[in-house]
Amino acid sequence: MCPGKAGEARASIRVAGREKGQVERNGCKQAILLKQRGDGHWAMVLNRRVHDNQETDYNQLVLTLLSDGNLCLSFNFSKSQFLFQCLAEPLKPQYRGGIISNPEFNRGIQEWSAFGSGNVEQRTSRTGNKYLVFSRSGRIPYLSVSKKVLLQKEKLYTFSAWLQTDDGFADVVAVFKAGGKLIHAGAIEARSGCWSMLKGGLSVDVTGPAELLFESNATAAEIWVDSISLQPFTEEEWRSHQTQTVQQARMRVVRLKVVDANGTILPNTTISIKLQRPSFPFGCAITQSILTNSAYQYWFTSRFTVTTFENEMKWYSTEKYQGKEDYYYADAMVAFSKQHGIAVRGHNIFWDDPKYQMGWVTSLSYAQLKYATTKRLNSIVSRYKGQLIAWDVVNENLHFNFFEQRLGQSFSGDAFIQARQIDPGTYMFLNEYNTLEQPGDPASTPDKYLQKFWEIQRYTKNSVKMAIGLEAHFNQPNIPFMRAALDKLAGAKVPIWLTEVDVQNQNQAQYLESILREAFSHPAVKGIVIWAGWHPQGCNRMCLTDNNFRNLPTGDVVDKLIKGWRSDTVVGTTDSNGIFEAQLFHGEHEVKVLRSPGGYLTVNELETVSHGDGKTHVIVV
Known part of the structure; x- marks a missing residue:
């Protein structure tokens, strides 16, 4: 505590959320x-x-x-159930099927038909469960069971279905044919012998008839379907849910009690609370241009609390020529971030995409590449040990496998273990794209992401502080699917970050706002970084400002959300018991106490804020 102006006492309090108890299922x-x-x-x-x-x-x-x-x-x-939620019998359809009639096929195949050539039939399990089976005579992925529905432009739809195949594994994508387009609503890897739940959603650009299909790459296999649900929500209902979860996950009611040095309560005392630093990490990527551009520095540091360097920590930047390491820009950017209280994510140690490997790397033998990768990891992680909040250990290895292909399938797990040995207190991320962005990408569905995540975690024997990194490079976002994907990934019970958020679309600002609102409102999301590092020649996919650092519409969206996600200065008076309550965003707040019985009371000293009964902060003046 420290005294402020005459008649003003200052204190700082930290508002944090409470972790709910976790129930282990044995x-x-x-x-x-x-x-x-x-x-x-x-x-x-x-x-x-x-x-x-x-x-x-x-x-x-x-x-x-x-x-x-x-x-x-x-x-x-408690963990594995979210990876393989494969049941002997499907559960009942969500929302009793919503607008899907006959969702459990209790009336046979009524209102369902075949799309294209093939055969649709109802079957009954030994336990009496009825389900639909589709077998195809052709090799076209879209040949499937079909259902016609009416979709409305202003609605957001959650979708779910339970699927199984008669042999092996099959990637199955739920597709809606609407307005002349094919809209992917979600995907799952169906298995033989048990039922898997596909969870997703969609919205449409125009009101009109639509047709539900199931696309699969396993064109020779039977696809079994049951317990289908399609539930509409209005935009008001969707936003109301966001507001409710923000209040539950990002805010807390704080109770302050003001007493004097003798412990006497002070009623009718004016108190003000101002957020100094929010606890939710919200940031933007930066480039080396920030080191010499004061306008860029001011614009960035006045808004954000976390950053990722766009390229400066990547292997092709720090060792462009074999054996010649250069950390000049990375070092300077870390120093700049520290100076301004900006947390840094380390991006990235390894990138599995072959097109981003230097020529000298691709020409190495097995033994040489093994030595080079070990040296790379030791070099960068040791250099910034204890200075970063996260490492993207392996980038995009659901889509690519440059290092695994050359050094063996254990490469990723070994990289996580080695990084943890050097920097044990830092979160280690598996960073991937299209898990949120593209429901139709079978390589990186939420289930496939979790499968890879748990594979690495099992390999490391749970010794690594792992976290989920979702790049979030959007074109046109599917917000209902995004929520469904986050729901499923939340089952991993580890921090989820959106690490490289951008939008490439003519409705860029509108879509950016929708994405950021959905992410911030989800309790499992613990941080967001926008991918809009500034370059004099232009940004990558999305800019927030022009070259004079005047906001573009996307920048205005960011400023609006920052304002909305930070408590305004709260001013009020204590009640007859010396109590004042306020609902605040999590973070560090400055508290000022004023007393004015005919004038301001000068407070020379203020004790440290303490927790009284665990719920009330006691301020002594």
Whole structure:
């Protein structure tokens, strides 16, 4: 505490959220069921509720012999259940199917038909569950079961369906044919032997009829469908949900009690609270141009609390020529960020895209490349150890595999382990694109991302502080799908960041606002970085300002949101019990106390703010 102006006492308080208790699910209620099929092989069915009689403890696993002769393998499923949510029977459709009639096919194939050549039929499982099966006679991915619906322009639709295939694995994409376009609503890897939930959504540009299809690359396989749901929401309903979750996840009611040095409560005392620094990291990429441009420096530092260097830490920037490392710009940018209290994300240690490898790297032998990658990781992580808040350890390795192809499939896991050994306190990210942006990209669906994420985490034996990095390079965003994807990824129970947000579209500002609002309102999202580093010759895909650092419409959106995500100065008076309450965004706030019985009371000293009963901050004046 320190005194302020005459009659004014100042204090600082930190408003933080509370982590909810996590319930661990153990035993056979969340389990792997090993079920013997008719062909004599064992099928693995996950997340099914099973019961029984004989249990054998085996190294933290419980193997249960069921009365029907099947086996139940159970363990702590709090993480793995989100990776393989594959059930013996599908759950009921969300929202009772919404506007989808006959969503569980209890009335046969009524209102459903085949799109293109093929056969549609209803089947019934041994437990009595009815579902739809489509088999194709051609090799066209869009040949599938079809359902006609009416979609409205001003609505946002959540979509879900349960899918299975009769053999192996099949990537399945939900597609709506509307307004002359094919709109992807979500994707899943369907499996044989159990049902997987596809969760997504969509919105449309024009009101009119639409046709639901299921696209699959497994054109020779049967696709089974059940429990389909399509639920509309108005824009007001969607925004209301955002507002509610922001209040729950980003804000907290703070209770202040003002007393004098003798402990006497001070009613009718004026108190003001001003946010000094928000706790939610919201930032923008920067380039080396910021080092010599004061206008760029002012514009950036007056807005953001975190940054990523666009290129300056990448391998092709720090070691363009083999053996000649150059960290000049990266060092200077780290120093600049520290000077202005800006947190830095390290981007990136390795980029798996072959087109971004230097010629000298691509020409190395196995042994030489192994040495070079080890040297690269040790060099950059050691140099900035303890100075950064995150490392993008491996970039885009759901789409590319340059290093894995040459050094083995364990390359990514080894990189995470080595980075953690050098810089153990820093979050290590798996950074990827199209997980939020493109529902139709089967390489990086939320399920595929989680599969890769847990593969690395298992390899590292949970020794690394891992986090989820979603690049978020959008063209036209699908906001309902974005929410569904974040919901699924949130099951990993690790921080999620949008790491490189930009939009390339004529409605750039409007879409940017929609994306940022959706991300900020999701409780699992712990930080956002916009990908709009300034270059004199122009930005990459999106700029926030012109070359004189006057805001473009996208910059105005950012300023509007920053203002909305930071509490205005709150002024009020304590009640008869000396209490004042205010709802504040999480962050560091300056508190000023004024007393004016006929004039201002000069406060010479103020004690440190303490937590009284755990809910009330006690301010002594």
